[in-house]
Amino acid sequence: MDLLSNLALGIETAFTLENLLYCALGVTIGMFIGVIPGIGHLAAISMLLPLTFYVPATTAIVMLAGIYYGAQYGGSTASILLNLPGTPASAVVCLDGYPMAQQGRAGVALMMTTVASFVGSFITVIVLAAFAPPLASFAVAFNSTDYFSMMLLGLVAAAILVQGSPVKGIAAVLLGLILGLVGTDVSTGIQRYAFGLTFLYDGINIVAIAMGIFGVAEVIANVGKVKGVQSAQKITFRSLIPTRQDVKQSIMPMFRGTGIGTGVGILPGTGTSIASFLAYAVEKRISRHPAKFGKGAIEGITAPESANNAAAQSAFIPTLTLGIPGDAVMALMLGALLIHGITPGPNVISDNPSLFWGLVISFLIGNVLLLILNIPLVGLWVRLLKVPYPLLYPSIVLFIAIGVYSINYSHMDIMLVAVFGVLGCLMLLLGFEPAPLLLGYILGPMIEENFRRALMLNQGDMMVFVERPVSAAFIALSVLLLAWSAYSMVKDRRTARMAAGQ
């Protein structure tokens, strides 16, 4: 069997001492980077890029890739413990992870997100090994029309993220969409709402928004609350172990999250955030107890966590098989490969089998390492909550500032974090949620860009959105979802009225 001999080659490559060491180094760095709010893997990877000149190409990529997917594991840690997303993709984990921590189930949440991360990554790596080339063709077949309809579905799903008042939820999404307008318009090259400020030419830094409205807002909101709920808790080993019920409730969400993450991840330019938001929305919609969401539902953390890890792994598919990097980090790794004379593409599998299969096996090793590394750390992370507020929160603000600065080396981005921190605090006081705003911000520009491009390519014919089968399916789903939401809202109101009448 061909696959077996390929896997054997991969094992042979990945299990050299050098590759194992660099893999372990990569995932460890990645994990810590993920945990620290704001510090992105892009900065870490570009700092370590020169190293690739001194070690063989495979070894270098094994390490850089380890940082990339390792960071996805750590991202949810601060979301759960402190309501502070380590990466924008893990912002959605705040919704149920933080309530779990407040209920004294932080250990369980961390344990389950680690398992969910592992499940998502591991399955996707196997999919990558088996089906990379055909999946790559699927990614290319997706055109602007399909992107638009998929993003539209995402936006409709944003309405589902809303937990309180639907009107406030929609207002938050709209604010996100408006913020998304800032920057250079892709279709015309004109700067909108940039006010001549060069740091706004590429739009508002998403990390600045995420760290501001989630992180800094949380820090400000906690000022004066002398003692957190958590600090009184005793951490026993037992409190870290998920119940059988937790595991049972998470199995299907993890699989669904993995499926969504894999699908979204192979599309160039979509990113892991959309995958985790979509996975959350799907879980909440199909759950028999949607009311549990936002109050510590285990599905609300395991599904998105599986999804963002799956997306991080499947992003390697277009990079390796087509030579199309899905995001900046992938572009960086592509550059590293090119310097070494390896041209990614379908030929990479035939010309450089030891690189491709070695990398695949290293992904598996890396994920097992991350699982082993993370579980003992859960106890340690939970202890973070015992650190008194006057020490913990100022250091968080410091880390956020360093992290945001490390992305563009722009001090203006730190100012933006402060501005969005104040905004986030206002939203918190007025009962608006930050998650729909973030989703609106992520999706808005993509929706607009793809909508205009689709019309440009089809001479302004709107029918194109329902003529293409993939796009039509997404549109139909969006309409169904809207209708369903409207129906259940009416029904809820009627039930409430009847209940009040009695």
Next chain:
Amino acid sequence: MKTIFVLAAGLLISSTSALANDYPTRNIEIIVPFSAGGGNDVFVRALQPVLERELDTNLVVRNVPGGGGAVGLTQASRLPATGYNLVAVSDGTLTQVASGNVAFGVDDFTFIAKVLQEPYLLAVSQDSEYQTLEDMQAAIAEGTTVRVGVSGVGSSAHLTALAIADALETEFSTIPFDGGSETISAVMGGHIDAVVLGGAELRSSMSSGRVKALATSYPERSDALPDVPTFQEQGVDFTTSVFRGIAAPSGIPEEVNDRLVEAIEQAVQDEQFLRSAGNLGTDVETAYGEELEAFIQDLAERMQQQADRLN
């Protein structure tokens, strides 16, 4: 004791010229006005280890992305002209100036060296109906509007696409994308008819066989792409190239400039660098001093003409 005194005196006397003569005495910082992984970034990172050896100092690469290069270039133009602040430049630098939206001009930089060049390619999907430039020209003659993807409105690739359309005596329907990878992905999927992008950016998708170049903008076929015919040999009068090089804020001391030129001259002959450049799909094509100045002036004028037409 006496020696120290003499040394100190000597230092005092020569302190003004020592500044330039001993260059470099500390780390040199080089701004790449794009995020890590782009063409400019990869170029600088390939040059970095060899140039460090030549100059016997550390070269610190700092990515300052934003506004298609505007943010990093603006920053670089305002740094002290000591030779310890360099910036990676390319056609994009001149396009930025031509666009008129930026706070710097060509005069704000001293161009030290042109190091690499690569062609612009007009490329299509492997199963495109246009298998040759002639096919495309025939379709144009029948009144078809060719849809060409470009990465970024007003980018140098966009301006080049307009110039190619001129040379083909037609108008493309240019479809702007966010970046090179989205553009390539769209042409692979057949959502657009063709792309105009730099050779390096198209390299991996071409070697995968999914994308095929119809013509190169070089005056002659290159060793890296021997199978790609030039526009000229297909009867279309169009030649240009993308350049990548190193500049500094204007007004750096002449000795410093000379020292850098000398180091870069050595570096580009290094085998490791030559191999990296070849791997990246670029050609080493150097120019310094007056030759470089003339090249930049000429390119700046051409970019200005194209940009004026766009507005």
